[in-house]
Amino acid sequence: MEHPLIVYNSLTRKKEQFVPLNPPFAGMYVCGPTVYGDAHLGHARPAITFDLVFRYLTHLGYRVRYVRNITDVGHLENDSDSGEDKIGKKARLEQLEPMEVVQYYTDRYHADMDQLNVLKPSIEPRASGHIIEQIEMIKSILQNGFAYEADGSVYFDVHKYNTLHHYGKLSGRVIEQLMEGYRNLDGQEQKRNPEDFALWKKAEASHIMRWPSPWGDGFPGWHIECSVMSSKYLGDVFDIHGGGMDLLFPHHECEIAQNRAASGKDAVRYWLHNNMITINGQKMGKSLGNFITLGEFFNGQHPALEQAYSGATIRFFVLQAHYRSTLDFGNEALKAAEKGLKRLQDAYGNLTKVIPKPTSTVDIATYRKRCYDALNDDFNSPLAIAALFDAARTINAACDGKENLTEADIASLTETFHIFFCDILAINSQKGGNQEKMLDIVKGLMNLILEYRQDSRQKKDWAASDKIRDGLQGLGIVVKDGKEGASYTVPD
RNA sequence: GGUCUCGUGGCCGAGUGGCUAGGCAGAGGUCUGCAAAACCUCCCACAGCGGUUCGACUCCGCUCGAGACCUCCA
Structure with missing residues (x-):
């Protein structure tokens, strides 16, 4: 304000x-x-x-x-x-x-x-x-x-x-x-x-x-x-x-x-x-017959689509352009949006993994200010998103121990993401309230499984650890080994 | 024909009279049992031609190109 x-x-x-x-x-x-x-x-x-x-x-x-x-x-x-x-x-x-x-x-x-x-x-x-x-x-x-x-x-x-x-x-x-x-x-x-x-x-x-x-x-x-x-x-x-x-x-x-x-x-x-969304440089419109319905985007069933795209991806794709500019549709651009969005989501998740340090090496406040400045200037969402990407880089660097964030920094970043990523741009994947319980159970199960895997890895029992990882992968869960232990993601 | 908008690197897309947009892709590196991430570095663009200016991608003019509206359309 x-x-x-x-x-x-x-x-x-x-x-x-x-x-x-x-x-x-x-x-x-x-x-x-x-x-x-x-x-x-x-x-x-x-x-x-x-x-x-x-x-x-x-x-x-x-x-x-x-x-x-x-x-x-x-x-x-x-x-x-x-x-x-x-x-x-x-x-x-x-x-x-x-x-x-x-x-x-x-x-x-x-x-x-x-x-x-x-x-x-x-x-x-x-x-x-x-x-x-x-x-x-x-x-x-x-x-x-x-x-x-x-x-x-x-x-x-x-x-x-x-x-x-x-x-x-x-x-x-x-x-x-x-x-x-x-x-x-x-x-x-x-x-x-x-x-x-x-x-x-x-x-x-x-x-x-x-x-x-x-x-x-x-x-x-x-x-x-x-x-x-x-x-x-x-x-x-x-x-x-x-x-x-x-x-x-x-x-x-x-x-x-x-x-x-x-x-x-x-x-x-x-x-x-x-402004309009264009397809091959031309306005996408009913009368031109060159439109792709949202349902087709969600299920990927359209000749012009190489894959399905989630609502969050579409939303992110739209917000990555300023609303008064034309925005050109393309599979390459959609895929780039999908990957970029995942990057932001991962960084947001990584925020909970950052180990607080007594002193800070980064000026955290600038990210939030950049978001406000961007949106205050005629709702410049792409600039706000760019600020979030920069924040994401900092978060990931802190995860790797290459930057230091204090407890207050982490709280501030969490709030910034909460405000802009979740509430205003609203590009985080929504999880229904009823699913929360199941998610907690899954988290517990995952921790258990990863613990077992950690044990096998300490015994250099690669066959066992790989079996667990490959098995999880078969379920759509990707295990990532890091310095601070293993983590996992569920790609779309 | 009239009114108006735009032309940015392989792709998508911000922005500004002199100082890094950002994402994706690509190249190299760090890390790593493997893998995947992540991090670092590189790739320094602004349709063309003139003009203004100490200096323009950014201002002005022209040329070329694309598009929107003038009819239902988000």
């Missing part, structure tokens, strides 16, 4: 000090998944990025309300589709109720997030649960004169809005440029202008997901839910809004306009955007 937290605000395109509106409270809204398919690596990026933000803000003492929505009302799939919504389409294909599809993929999304050690948000509202509020906000926008009804649909009047406010302030667009880009207005006849966007869409007879409204049966436009759910749970003005860079325009731009048109206020104080 000594140093201020600096965040990069997409709205101002500058780094700014983060000062919440109502400290110690902090509000954060992040665009969540549309649950009509399995989450892929691209979905992991914002989830992990804003999980880090959530965890760090909490660590700094803020009382954070983190809202991440579930989009489950279905939106237009593409222009040629003329109105069939994603979830409705999937439902028909699989002969399921739309909400059954939603439930199925929501559950799977949650399971994936658990694997990635992503905390649950404070509130996870569903768009379908906020139809009334969405209708109310559309009414307000209509009343304020920034929208118009046309044949059962309601559209936002971008030109009207732009006479009073700047539509495009977030993405750096001006409306004249936008107008040039919209030459093909096929199937958009009801709109006064092609850059107008839907607040409410009339549902055709074939459209499964539909709700009654003052304008007839229909469904909400694909920007309004976020405006509604963020302001409902965080207030007309709140601190942080996050999401992927690809949502900058038009989604977030429209959110800004909707909130402003409804409440007269700019809702968001800090806009944070994570």
Whole structure:
């Protein structure tokens, strides 16, 4: 807390000090998944990025309300589709109720997030649960004169809005440029202008997901839910809004306009955007068909994957890059992350083996300071990780007796790892509480076995000691002989 | 076409006007019954061409290259 937290605000395109509106409270809204398919690596990026933000803000003492929505009302799939919504389409294909599809993929999304050690948000509202509020906000926008009804649909009047406010302030667009880009207005006849966007869409007879409204049966436009759910749970003005860079325009731009048109206020104080994950230099995305689902990463069943990767490895891989940079997928990079993470985990474990010395040869405090400095500078997780690696080297050196650490040093390092490795970056392999007992038993058994092996080794009975080691190896336990006796690890 | 971002060593990726990123891979060494770790050392990169500067990978311009958004997308 000594140093201020600096965040990069997409709205101002500058780094700014983060000062919440109502400290110690902090509000954060992040665009969540549309649950009509399995989450892929691209979905992991914002989830992990804003999980880090959530965890760090909490660590700094803020009382954070983190809202991440579930989009489950279905939106237009593409222009040629003329109105069939994603979830409705999937439902028909699989002969399921739309909400059954939603439930199925929501559950799977949650399971994936658990694997990635992503905390649950404070509130996870569903768009379908906020139809009334969405209708109310559309009414307000209509009343304020920034929208118009046309044949059962309601559209936002971008030109009207732009006479009073700047539509495009977030993405750096001006409306004249936008107008040039919209030459093909096929199937958009009801709109006064092609850059107008839907607040409410009339549902055709074939459209499964539909709700009654003052304008007839229909469904909400694909920007309004976020405006509604963020302001409902965080207030007309709140601190942080996050999401992927690809949502900058038009989604977030429209959110800004909707909130402003409804409440007269700019809702968001800090806009944070994570960059994309690329594969062969190209964005990984559903529409490009070049995505790998998280489930495929976990089980290794994808042609592009040479092996399976754990959730911790994926999380570490993501955090090893700054959230505003693109991150390129590759087996080599994933494997490097896996090994690097193991190195950190081993060092963390080695901390208990270091023999304290009366005097210290290392300045331990710098590691923690470097971690704080890194995260305070726009959540620079790769720098924080680098500091942990340096700390790991020191710990291992101390294990080898090449550096000296005092009792206080060890305690401090343990705490540093606990704070950053476990709590904030959260890249340690999680062990469930129920497994603790079994782990203790295993530890006891292992010590016993290693004692026997030690005996044979003292008798130079290599056959016996090798038999024990090889047998353990067969169980996936690797024995390592060191100066201070034998230790063991269980590689993934 | 418009708006914008980026181009770092074998790979992934930080960062800065002059001072070591870090990880993985590779080379050598220490330790060791063997093995595996660990530790030490090495591998000193910043697309190209100009310009600013005492000095640029870092600032400016241009060229080349890659990408994002403008349509659903994290």
